[in-house]
Amino acid sequence: MYEDKQAAAPSQQLTFSLADEEYGVDILAVREIRSWTRVTRIPQTPDYVLGVLNLRGAIVPIMDLRLRFGLQRESYGDDTVVIIVAIGERLFGIVVDAVSDVVDIDPAAIKPVPDMGAVVDTRYLKGLATYAERMVMLLDVEKLMRPEDVETLDAALPAIQEVEVAA
Numbered sequence: 001m002y003e004d005k006q007a008a009a010p011s012q013q014l015t016f017s018l019a020d021e022e023y024g025v026d027i028l029a030v031r032e033i034r035s036w037t038r039v040t041r042i043p044q045t046p047d048y049v050l051g052v053l054n055l056r057g058a059i060v061p062i063m064d065l066r067l068r069f070g071l072q073r074e075s076y077g078d079d080t081v082v083i084i085v086a087i088g089e090r091l092f093g094i095v096v097d098a099v100s101d102v103v104d105i106d107p108a109a110i111k112p113v114p115d116m117g118a119v120v121d122t123r124y125l126k127g128l129a130t131y132a133e134r135m136v137m138l139l140d141v142e143k144l145m146r147p148e149d150v151e152t153l154d155a156a157l158p159a160i161q162e163v164e165v166a167a
Contacts, residue, residue: 010107012102013136014026016099019074021137022135030083033083047067060084061145063095064095068094082094082096109129109130109131111127125138
């Protein structure tokens with residue numbers, strides 16, 4: 001019996017380092033990679049939301065991924081970058097230690113995230129993949145920004161845009 005199985009195409013992942021670990025984000029979600037620049041702080045946002053950045057007229061929230069994951073904040077250096085990602089129509093930036101490479105990950109190489117109990121928060125991960133003898137943790141960018149954070153930013157953005165127009 002002949003089965004017409006089409007092999008699933010590899011997914012391209014932009015890999016980056018964060019606290020000596022390697023992560024990947026789907027390249028289709030990535031809109032831009034920028035060097036670190038100062039942002040405008042928004043009051044009453046979580047500590048991991050550093051503020052917003054004006055990106056060619058669009059106001060983009062920026063989060064420090066180290067702080068989002070409960071890691072110790074590091075000073076920003078020459079390698080520190082902001083990856084601008086899109087979820088639907090919404091853009092936001094994630095600050096990472098350094099960008100590594102774009103790699104092709106075979107879907108068969110992606111393993112489910114093991115249940116680590118309450119000790120480790122794995123809700124931001126889609127899976128784990130081995131690539132060139134390295135373990136890459138694949139991010140689920142849609143889960144990085146909590147709905148209540150989005151509401152807080154949406155409420156603050158009109159005021160930020162008015163200040164920028166008046167300046």
